[in-house]
Amino acid sequence: xxxxxxxFVHSQNLSLGIIVVVGVALLGVSSGGGFFxxxxxxxxxTFLAVPILIGLAQMITLSxxxxxxxxxxxxxxxxxxxxxxxxxxxxxxxxxxIAAVLxxxxxxxxxxxxxxxxxxxxFIVTLATMTILLxxxxxxxxxxxxxxxxxxxxxxxxxxxxxxxxxxxxxAVAVAIVLSFCFGHTVTGRRLLASGGNPxxxxxxxxxxxRSVVVAHAASGLLCGIAAFVTMASLSGVNQSVGGDWLLSSxxxxxxxxxxxxxxxxxxxxxxxxxxxxxxxxxxxxxxQLAPSWVNFVVGAVVLGTVALGRVREVRxxxxxxxxxxxxxxxxxxxxxxxxxxxxxxATARPGGADA
Amino acid sequence: MSTPFALEARGLSKSFPGVKALDQVNLALAAGEVHALMxxxxxxxxxxxxxxxxxxxxxxxxxxxxxxxxxxxxxxxAMEAGIGVVHQERNVIRRFSVGENIVMSRMPRKGLRVDWAxxxxxxxxxxxxxxxxxxxxTPMDRLSAAQIQLVEIARGLYTETSVLLLxxxxxxxxxxxxxxxxxxxxxxxxxxxxxxxxxxxxxxVFAHCDAVTVLRDGRSVMEAQRLADHTRDEIVxxxxxxxxxxxxxxxxxxxxTAAPVLELDGxxxxxxxxxVSLEVRPGEILGLYGLVGxxxxxxxxxxxxxxxxxxxELRVRGKAATIxxxxxALENHRIGxxxxxxxxxxxxxxQSVTRNIAVTVWSTxxxxxxxxxGKGEQALAGQYVTELxxxxxxxxxxxxxxxxxxxxxxxxxxxxxxxxxxLIIDEPTVGIDVRTKRSFYDLIWRLADEGLAILLISSxxxxxxxxxxxxxxxxxxxxxxxxxxxxxxxxxSQSIIRLIHTGTAAVAAPGRSKENA
Numbered sequence: 001x002x003x004x005x006x007x008f009v010h011s012q013n014l015s016l017g018i019i020v021v022v023g024v025a026l027l028g029v030s031s032g033g034g035f036f037x038x039x040x041x042x043x044x045x046t047f048l049a050v051p052i053l054i055g056l057a058q059m060i061t062l063s064x065x066x067x068x069x070x071x072x073x074x075x076x077x078x079x080x081x082x083x084x085x086x087x088x089x090x091x092x093x094x095x096x097x098i099a100a101v102l103x104x105x106x107x108x109x110x111x112x113x114x115x116x117x118x119x120x121x122x123f124i125v126t127l128a129t130m131t132i133l134l135x136x137x138x139x140x141x142x143x144x145x146x147x148x149x150x151x152x153x154x155x156x157x158x159x160x161x162x163x164x165x166x167x168x169x170x171x172a173v174a175v176a177i178v179l180s181f182c183f184g185h186t187v188t189g190r191r192l193l194a195s196g197g198n199p200x201x202x203x204x205x206x207x208x209x210x211r212s213v214v215v216a217h218a219a220s221g222l223l224c225g226i227a228a229f230v231t232m233a234s235l236s237g238v239n240q241s242v243g244g245d246w247l248l249s250s251x252x253x254x255x256x257x258x259x260x261x262x263x264x265x266x267x268x269x270x271x272x273x274x275x276x277x278x279x280x281x282x283x284x285x286x287x288x289q290l291a292p293s294w295v296n297f298v299v300g301a302v303v304l305g306t307v308a309l310g311r312v313r314e315v316r317x318x319x320x321x322x323x324x325x326x327x328x329x330x331x332x333x334x335x336x337x338x339x340x341x342x343x344x345x346x347a348t349a350r351p352g353g354a355d356a
Numbered sequence: 357m358s359t360p361f362a363l364e365a366r367g368l369s370k371s372f373p374g375v376k377a378l379d380q381v382n383l384a385l386a387a388g389e390v391h392a393l394m395x396x397x398x399x400x401x402x403x404x405x406x407x408x409x410x411x412x413x414x415x416x417x418x419x420x421x422x423x424x425x426x427x428x429x430x431x432x433x434a435m436e437a438g439i440g441v442v443h444q445e446r447n448v449i450r451r452f453s454v455g456e457n458i459v460m461s462r463m464p465r466k467g468l469r470v471d472w473a474x475x476x477x478x479x480x481x482x483x484x485x486x487x488x489x490x491x492x493x494t495p496m497d498r499l500s501a502a503q504i505q506l507v508e509i510a511r512g513l514y515t516e517t518s519v520l521l522l523x524x525x526x527x528x529x530x531x532x533x534x535x536x537x538x539x540x541x542x543x544x545x546x547x548x549x550x551x552x553x554x555x556x557x558x559x560x561v562f563a564h565c566d567a568v569t570v571l572r573d574g575r576s577v578m579e580a581q582r583l584a585d586h587t588r589d590e591i592v593x594x595x596x597x598x599x600x601x602x603x604x605x606x607x608x609x610x611x612x613t614a615a616p617v618l619e620l621d622g623x624x625x626x627x628x629x630x631x632v633s634l635e636v637r638p639g640e641i642l643g644l645y646g647l648v649g650x651x652x653x654x655x656x657x658x659x660x661x662x663x664x665x666x667x668x669e670l671r672v673r674g675k676a677a678t679i680x681x682x683x684x685a686l687e688n689h690r691i692g693x694x695x696x697x698x699x700x701x702x703x704x705x706x707q708s709v710t711r712n713i714a715v716t717v718w719s720t721x722x723x724x725x726x727x728x729x730g731k732g733e734q735a736l737a738g739q740y741v742t743e744l745x746x747x748x749x750x751x752x753x754x755x756x757x758x759x760x761x762x763x764x765x766x767x768x769x770x771x772x773x774x775x776x777x778x779l780i781i782d783e784p785t786v787g788i789d790v791r792t793k794r795s796f797y798d799l800i801w802r803l804a805d806e807g808l809a810i811l812l813i814s815s816x817x818x819x820x821x822x823x824x825x826x827x828x829x830x831x832x833x834x835x836x837x838x839x840x841x842x843x844x845x846x847x848x849s850q851s852i853i854r855l856i857h858t859g860t861a862a863v864a865a866p867g868r869s870k871e872n873a
Contacts (some may be wrong), residue, residue: 185469185470185472186468186469186470187463187465187468187469187470188468190452190456190460190463190470193449193451193452194449194452194460197449197450197451197452198447198448198449198450200447201447201448201449201457201460202449202460203411203431204409204411204431204441204443204447205431205460205461206430206431206432206435206461206462207460264449264451265451
């Protein structure tokens with residue numbers, strides 16, 4: 001049974017992996033090999049870092065059964081804040097980068113505290129903070145673009161490569177590995193999953209659900225801050241539009257990657273692979289010179305399809321779990337109907353680290 | 357007494373909106389003693405357990421641990437004070453492994469990391485105490501209901517406790533598995549621990565417990581008595597209360613020649629029922645009795661289209677019916693369902709009494725463009741408020757502010773408003789005080805007299821014996837037999853318990869017993 005489960009977990013990542021490979025091959029052929037030249041490869045990975053980071057940021061809030069609509073707003077505000085203090089106040093670039101990360105973490109912390117203290121739905125809280133931060137971002141930079149020439153050392157980092165792959169992509173990979181470890185092997189990570197999986201059981205076992213929500217939002221904000229820093233390093237400058245298109249892709253990656261919307265599960269590798277798929281769609285769009293709205297159309301359709309497929313699977317699993325047992329001994333006792341979401345096991349981070 | 361009690365509760369009171377759950381309750385647990393905590397559903401046992409384990413805080417009263425006053429503000433503090441618990445509800449995290457569920461209250465760790473090797477060995481140690489051969493790595497959602505309950509028990513054994521509270525630990529496990537639990541309980545007693553045992557099964561209580569405290573309607577009506585000094589009947593009398601035992605049952609005449617309005621014929625469902633047959637006539641109250649987890653509520657849900665009927669036939673007024681939704685059940689077949697989860701499923705707590713009653717009939721009240729007249733709603737609600745004697749300040753009052761009994765009446769009123777002819781009532785008096793219970797019984801009888809066919813689900817045996825005309829007994833998702841109610845508690849409880857046991861014996865070869873003795 002366990003082997004079956006393992007192979008199932010892997011097959012989810014496997015099918016995502018296959019899609020990545022096929023997509024890369026198709027793009028490579030249709031571009032006449034141009035997709036594989038070093039500049040294209042560098043571009044591809046450079047602009048994959050942010051989708052991975054914001055996908056993981058969303059995944060963390062989903063793990064406790066929350067969501068974070070302010071992903072893009074936090075990232076955009078943090079990058080503009082750092083840009084302004086470096087360009088206008090003469091703060092050293094490295095300190096600006098740290099500021100971006102910290103601002104992200106603080107904004108996330110504020111989200112978490114607001115949710116816990118006011119008991120208002122996280123949807124509304126993050127919708128409100130999103131709007132507030134968008135306003136602040138515009139207030140900070142207005143219509144100007146702060147050029148990355150203000151932080152040459154960060155721009156250098158953005159161009160640097162390790163083993164032929166941009167350093168900032170490695171940063172995203174490192175974050176993913178750390179997260180995978182946290183959710184699989186640390187007490188804090190397991191507590192987040194416990195709160196998301198069954199808040200009542202978690203509470204009775206002495207886990208503070210409030211703390212889990214705060215920790216998850218703060219960590220989510222922290223990752224948005226890292227994404228802001230990566231943006232400063234990789235884009236030619238920051239302005240009020242940074243973060244504007246992050247929201248959909250932040251949900252797309254974890255959902256396609258197999259994270260349950262009801263909480264209690266994470267899928268780090270799945271999220272990374274799904275972010276890669278979304279990035280491939282974007283590359284294809286550039287390759288065939290389609291309108292950017294095509295990407296939104298495709299990603300939106302895929303997200304909807306994935307969620308619908310997930311529901312079908314849940315219902316099937318629930319039915320399978322409740323088929324009448326053959327009359328027999330104690331093992332033949334009826335199992336109770338699986339609660340919604342309970343049957344979804346593919347995305348569960350399990351001890352032993354099937355992920356990443 | 358020279359040695360202090362291991363745990364003592366003095367004068368605990370606790371109120372929830374609309375109901376006083378505990379009223380000056382005392383509980384004194386001696387070390388090296390297995391203490392039975394008994395009482396009917398809604399008597400306050402689980403509330404008491406939840407106070408002792410820090411889930412709820414008492415409004416009044418004090419707790420003493422080994423003679424010292426303590427305050428227990430959270431489950432964590434209870435654990436640190438050495439109070440372990442196996443809760444009644446199965447509160448497990450289905451996405452986690454068995455091992456992780458067992459040790460969750462105190463994860464073995466190396467620094468920030470989880471020590472998975474220790475998780476496995478600790479879990480194995482707890483499982484071994486129950487002679488349970490289960491791999492700690494097994495995902496929780498692979499387990500049967502009984503196995504989950506055993507894991508819950510193993511979890512209670514994980515931390516070092518001086519007091520262990522077991523809230524209906526044997527409700528859904530076999531007697532074989534229960535025996536393993538009792539071996540552990542005996543061992544804990546020998547080690548000088550205090551064990552609280554909550555159970556409805558009198559045999560278990562008399563076989564394994566030393567002392568008993570009985571709760572009735574939130575009061576401790578028998579406190580820390582030696583169990584050996586009492587007979588089963590005495591305990592049952594104290595539990596049920598003389599007031600209720602002596603309840604006058606009206607003379608009811610049922611036309612046994614009338615054709616049944618609701619019939620199940622060999623019905624199996626996607627929820628796990630096998631070959632269920634029963635029938636209800638107009639004006640008749642058919643009781644559906646069974647222990648927790650016997651599949652009664654699930655059967656009701658299947659009849660309402662919330663589960664699929666895979667075999668057999670459901671007949672309404674003699675005609676085979678396929679019901680796919682509650683709306684269909686109501687509009688095409690006039691079947692209503694008063695849920696057991698009043699607060700979650702029965703009423704809209706944040707809405708007015710009027711709205712709550714009118715919700716089922718909006719489509720009839722609605723005029724052009726779906727406009728619902730406020731006056732129509734009020735007139736209708738007013739009628740049922742008077743008829744059911746619902747105590748409210750005004751129709752605009754939110755149902756959340758009413759007492760449990762009145763909420764239940766509102767929940768019932770909306771089905772009456774919809775002119776149902778078949779009413780399924782699920783655990784109508786859980787958490788309702790004894791006086792309201794009485795008026796509710798009168799109401800149910802009156803509804804039956806007016807010709808409604810009533811299927812009454814209850815795990816309260818006294819209530820069954822009082823209310824029902826016939827009792828169908830369910831065990832493990834099938835009906836094991838039906839008895840005509842003589843309203844003689846002793847005789848009825850014996851024949852009903854016999855049917856539950858027959859069912860257990862007959863599970864190996866489930867034959868579709870033709871009922872109606």
